[in-house]
Amino acid sequence: MSVMTLTPIEKKPLSFALPVIGAAGAFAGLFVGTSHGSGLMGIVVGAVALMALGFVALQVLGLSMEKPVRWGIIALFTIAGVLLAGVPGFVLGVLFGWFFAFFIYWIGEGRYRANLAPYLTGGQVLWHYSFRVLCGAIFVFLITPILVVMPLSFNAENFFTFTPEMLRFDPAGYSLKHYEDFFTSSGWQQALRNSLAIAPVATLLSVSFGTLAAIGLSSEHVPFRRAIMAILISPMIVPLIISAAGMYFFYSRIGLQGTYMGVVLAHAALGIPFVIITVTATLVGFDRSLTRAAANMGADPVTTFFRVQMPLILPGVISGGLFAFITSFDEVVVVLFVGSANQQTLPWRMFTGLREQISPTILAVATILVAISIVLLATLEMLRRRSERLRGMSPG
Amino acid sequence: MKLTKTLLATTALTVAAGASATAQEMADSMTLVSWGGAYQESQQKAYVEPYLANNPGVSATWDESSAEAVAKLRAMNEAGNVTWDLVDVVASDAMRLCDEGLAMELDHDEVLAAAPDGTDASDDFGDLIVSDCFVPQIVYSTTFGYRTDMVPEGTEPPSSICDVFDLETYPGKRSLQKRPIDNMEWALYCDGVAKDEIYDVLGTDEGVDRALAKLDTIKDQVVWWSAGAETPQLLADGEVFLGSTYNGRLFSAIAEQDQPIGMMWDMQSFDLDGWIVPAGLPEDRLARVMDFLKFATDTQRLADQAAYISYGPARESSAPLVGKHAELGIEMAPHMPTDPANATNVHIYDYEWWADNRDDLDAKFQAWLAQ
Numbered sequence: 001m002s003v004m005t006l007t008p009i010e011k012k013p014l015s016f017a018l019p020v021i022g023a024a025g026a027f028a029g030l031f032v033g034t035s036h037g038s039g040l041m042g043i044v045v046g047a048v049a050l051m052a053l054g055f056v057a058l059q060v061l062g063l064s065m066e067k068p069v070r071w072g073i074i075a076l077f078t079i080a081g082v083l084l085a086g087v088p089g090f091v092l093g094v095l096f097g098w099f100f101a102f103f104i105y106w107i108g109e110g111r112y113r114a115n116l117a118p119y120l121t122g123g124q125v126l127w128h129y130s131f132r133v134l135c136g137a138i139f140v141f142l143i144t145p146i147l148v149v150m151p152l153s154f155n156a157e158n159f160f161t162f163t164p165e166m167l168r169f170d171p172a173g174y175s176l177k178h179y180e181d182f183f184t185s186s187g188w189q190q191a192l193r194n195s196l197a198i199a200p201v202a203t204l205l206s207v208s209f210g211t212l213a214a215i216g217l218s219s220e221h222v223p224f225r226r227a228i229m230a231i232l233i234s235p236m237i238v239p240l241i242i243s244a245a246g247m248y249f250f251y252s253r254i255g256l257q258g259t260y261m262g263v264v265l266a267h268a269a270l271g272i273p274f275v276i277i278t279v280t281a282t283l284v285g286f287d288r289s290l291t292r293a294a295a296n297m298g299a300d301p302v303t304t305f306f307r308v309q310m311p312l313i314l315p316g317v318i319s320g321g322l323f324a325f326i327t328s329f330d331e332v333v334v335v336l337f338v339g340s341a342n343q344q345t346l347p348w349r350m351f352t353g354l355r356e357q358i359s360p361t362i363l364a365v366a367t368i369l370v371a372i373s374i375v376l377l378a379t380l381e382m383l384r385r386r387s388e389r390l391r392g393m394s395p396g
Numbered sequence: 397m398k399l400t401k402t403l404l405a406t407t408a409l410t411v412a413a414g415a416s417a418t419a420q421e422m423a424d425s426m427t428l429v430s431w432g433g434a435y436q437e438s439q440q441k442a443y444v445e446p447y448l449a450n451n452p453g454v455s456a457t458w459d460e461s462s463a464e465a466v467a468k469l470r471a472m473n474e475a476g477n478v479t480w481d482l483v484d485v486v487a488s489d490a491m492r493l494c495d496e497g498l499a500m501e502l503d504h505d506e507v508l509a510a511a512p513d514g515t516d517a518s519d520d521f522g523d524l525i526v527s528d529c530f531v532p533q534i535v536y537s538t539t540f541g542y543r544t545d546m547v548p549e550g551t552e553p554p555s556s557i558c559d560v561f562d563l564e565t566y567p568g569k570r571s572l573q574k575r576p577i578d579n580m581e582w583a584l585y586c587d588g589v590a591k592d593e594i595y596d597v598l599g600t601d602e603g604v605d606r607a608l609a610k611l612d613t614i615k616d617q618v619v620w621w622s623a624g625a626e627t628p629q630l631l632a633d634g635e636v637f638l639g640s641t642y643n644g645r646l647f648s649a650i651a652e653q654d655q656p657i658g659m660m661w662d663m664q665s666f667d668l669d670g671w672i673v674p675a676g677l678p679e680d681r682l683a684r685v686m687d688f689l690k691f692a693t694d695t696q697r698l699a700d701q702a703a704y705i706s707y708g709p710a711r712e713s714s715a716p717l718v719g720k721h722a723e724l725g726i727e728m729a730p731h732m733p734t735d736p737a738n739a740t741n742v743h744i745y746d747y748e749w750w751a752d753n754r755d756d757l758d759a760k761f762q763a764w765l766a767q
Binding site: 157352 | 427429431432433434457458459460461463471472474475476477479623624625626628629632633653655
């Protein structure tokens with residue numbers, strides 16, 4: 001692997017390297033210290049230990065010994081981890097050791113400048129990396145709650161707790177019983193069937209109506225286009241609880257409340273805005289002269305739509321459909337109002353289960369749903385790329 | 397011509413027969429509303445499954461919405477579309493629903509089964525019929541559980557309600573329900589107010605301040621819960637040393653989940669849970685519900701329920717029939733809140749007093765929480 005070097009690197013003075021390494025050590029020490037009772041102690045020990053390690057690695061042993069020193073640091077951290085916290089400490093020790101082994105040389109040898117333009121000032125370099133660390137921290141902040149759920153769903157106990165067995169990576173602490181519960185309990189299976197019966201039909205309705213609306217609203221001669229558009233996408237903007245309460249009273253009056261069709265229609269109304277927005281966006285790049293050309297050659301509007309327009313806007317339609325599907329599949333507020341006990345969907349069951357009975361079955365379901373969402377969103381992203389490619393090739 | 401006449405006549409007869417049959421017929425599905433979890437499971441096992449076995453062709457659907465039963469019934473009533481057939485609520489909610497006319501008033505002796513020895517239902521349930529609309533099922537209590545492994549060394553495990561307020565002997569977090577009911581009474585009791593004077597004291601502004609001042613002494617160590625599952629979870633995590641919750645939840649954590657938790661029954665607060673029938677049901681659904689209700693609240697069924705959950709049956713005649721846990725095989729009687737050994741010192745909370753003062757004290761309590 002060849003890495004392009006923009007800036008020649010040079011060894012940094014110890015007066016710079018050691019404090020930076022020490023600060024990183026103090027930061028890591030804060031976490032270890034806090035979990036062992038004294039954060040302050042952790043900071044001091046972490047800073048001193050890392051500064052000492054940095055001094056030995058950079059000054060005493062030098063660059064020629066880098067490989068063995070790196071392995072040494074990893075081993076050192078691993079042993080410390082095991083002594084402090086057993087098996088989980090081992091894993092953390094390896095990770096921390098690997099990071100600091102890299103970090104000491106990265107700072108000490110000035111490698112952090114290698115891929116940056118040579119004219120950057122110290123402040124700019126600092127910002128370059130703090131920006132990345134910040135982005136990483138935000139990412140971790142957003143993703144951690146989801147990641148925590150996954151191991152907990154394999155809990156052998158009926159509580160949301162990382163048991164000592166789990167932390168020791170003892171197989172006895174893990175089990176698939178919550179997944180088993182999900183797949184064998186008639187209540188959960190009924191909820192899954194309801195969700196699978198409602199979401200696709202709601203999606204189909206959203207996609208048909210949404211696409212038609214988007215095409216209509218993007219032609220110039222339609223009067224009050226903006227007002228109609230605003231009304232159609234309002235379910236996305238109006239707080240869900242208000243739409244839900246409104247739908248409840250309206251549907252009760254016309255006999256749709258508590259019926260399968262009622263829930264499907266309600267979810268379709270929620271999904272339509274997503275389809276309108278994505279299809280309108282794809283239509284911006286659609287060349288109207290193509291439909292005129294098709295008409296010129298004798299195709300009627302329906303043929304034109306299916307043979308010319310549809311294939312080109314298909315990625316937008318599908319991504320809108322996926323959003324509509326996820327909306328229906330994840331929706332809890334409206335279905336609580338519009339549905340009755342016979343239309344309990346997965347989110348409904350999770351909601352009531354979480355409130356009355358904190359059972360890890362919910363975590364197992366959540367993990368399965370996250371997996372489904374990831375698959376759907378990955379599909380979406382692939383379609384988006386395809387759409388970009390297609391648009392690049394289309395004239396105009 | 398003759399044939400047509402005969403045909404017409406038969407059709408008319410059939411229609412008439414069909415119509416009269418529907419009038420007496422019962423609907424073949426019911427929507428039951430309950431709390432979910434182990435409690436609903438106990439109802440399912442003890443009376444819904446036997447009932448469905450006796451009545452093939454009937455189906456029952458559960459809606460776990462008891463927590464918002466009052467609000468939902470109001471909305472259903474307003475929309476003119478009541479989809480529930482039988483609703484499980486706590487006694488205070490039943491009283492509210494009855495006052496608002498959302499629940500149907502019942503003649504207990506007429507609609508419920510008599511005890512095996514012939515005692516009328518109203519005598520068998522006794523004082524527990526706190527409202528004309530309410531058919532009691534169980535007596536439960538809000539009481540405390542503590543982590544047995546977190547009791548400080550050399551100290552006795554907590555055995556008095558006032559140990560909750562004793563941070564010196566029993567340090568650690570406590571979980572309490574996020575509402576004034578029970579907490580205010582416990583605080584006054586531990587501040588030296590005699591049990592029968594609690595509501596007199598609480599009726600004055602000084603009394604309220606006194607209760608809040610007592611709660612102030614532990615406020616920064618309290619985790620407030622609102623769902624019954626929270627305290628067992630917090631205890632299992634070791635997040636709290638002791639906490640209040642419904643006794644059935646603690647039983648399940650101790651006996652079924654093997655958690656190191658001990659029960660503390662002192663000053664347990666009794667409460668009732670039971671059925672109400674929504675007002676304004678169509679005739680066929682009402683007939684079905686009444687049939688089910690009579691079956692589900694008879695002496696044997698209520699005793700059966702106690703084999704699945706440690707709540708006391710509301711009928712006096714059911715108590716001697718309480719047996720062993722259906723799966724664990726342990727005697728259930730000693731785990732009932734009503735067991736004499738557990739009920740040495742109980743707190744009977746005053747429904748009527750709270751109905752009158754709830755809004756006022758809720759506001760004061762919430763303001764105190766936010767301080």
